[in-house]
Amino acid sequence: MQGKIGNKAFVDKTLNENNLYAKKKFGQNFLTDQNILSNIVDSANIDKDTFVIEIGPGLGALTERLCDKAGFVLAYEIDSDLLPVLNKNLSEYNNYEIINKDILEVDINEDINKYKKDYKNITLVANLPYYITTPIILGLLSKTSLIRKYVMMMQVEVADRICGKPKTKDYNALSITIGYRAKATKCFNVPRTVFVPAPNVDSAVITLDLYDNPPFKAKDEELFFKLIREAFSQRRKTLINNLSSVYSKELINKMLMEFNIKLNVRSEELDISDFVKFSDYIFENRNE
């Protein structure tokens, strides 16, 4: 499908005619490249059995593609000024609902249960507002397990961190926090030039596929996520030094010896299963 919305002439004309402008405070950069829109939708494997959640439909460039392929599209748009033009742009579709709310504030499970009916899969597809990429992803992952696949465009540096592997510069607390629940895959890069207005950064599209049978299970997940944050709090420090602000050095020393790991190890050398082992060890031994 060749959409009518995602091209520069249409975006410029729509903004002009409706006295609108791209609002920086809402991270509004409208996508104007048909090939990239096709590639995003293809990465999501959507069909009429799919219930799609979109964040930030904007003028509807991605939404029209999603409505064309999916059973239903539930989209959250914070900017009420965009709603009349968005509904006009999508007037040929009746399989969508726009909710004029901040995605960080919604009860996602309640909304899914209200609109989902009997679609088989729930997939999130979004060209995210970049200023809140991490809170959106971590918020949704912690609030719902109903969304099984995420296809998201974001700043390329954040995409690389989420998909980062141990012993690389991109690997950090975010790679592990997300990698604990989902398989993260980088799909393709997107240059800044395909947006109106062009942002100051390049972008990338990634997918997250939630594990049906998670390979990792920490005994106390709250402790595990806190441990990850502390372990990566200062990159140049060793694991022991990073953790010594919250746990005793003796406990961490004993733990590393128990697992046969050198005492001056740095967090970026360790993988998710190591941190799960550590978290379980601390859970069982911290009050000794």
Ligand code: SAM
């Ligand atoms: N999907 C459109 C596209 O690809 O052209 C617009 C993407 S633009 C990068 C991000 C969109 O997210 C904007 O429409 C913006 O108003 C919306 N947005 C920003 N913050 C939001 C929030 N907290 N909740 C819901 N939508 C938000």
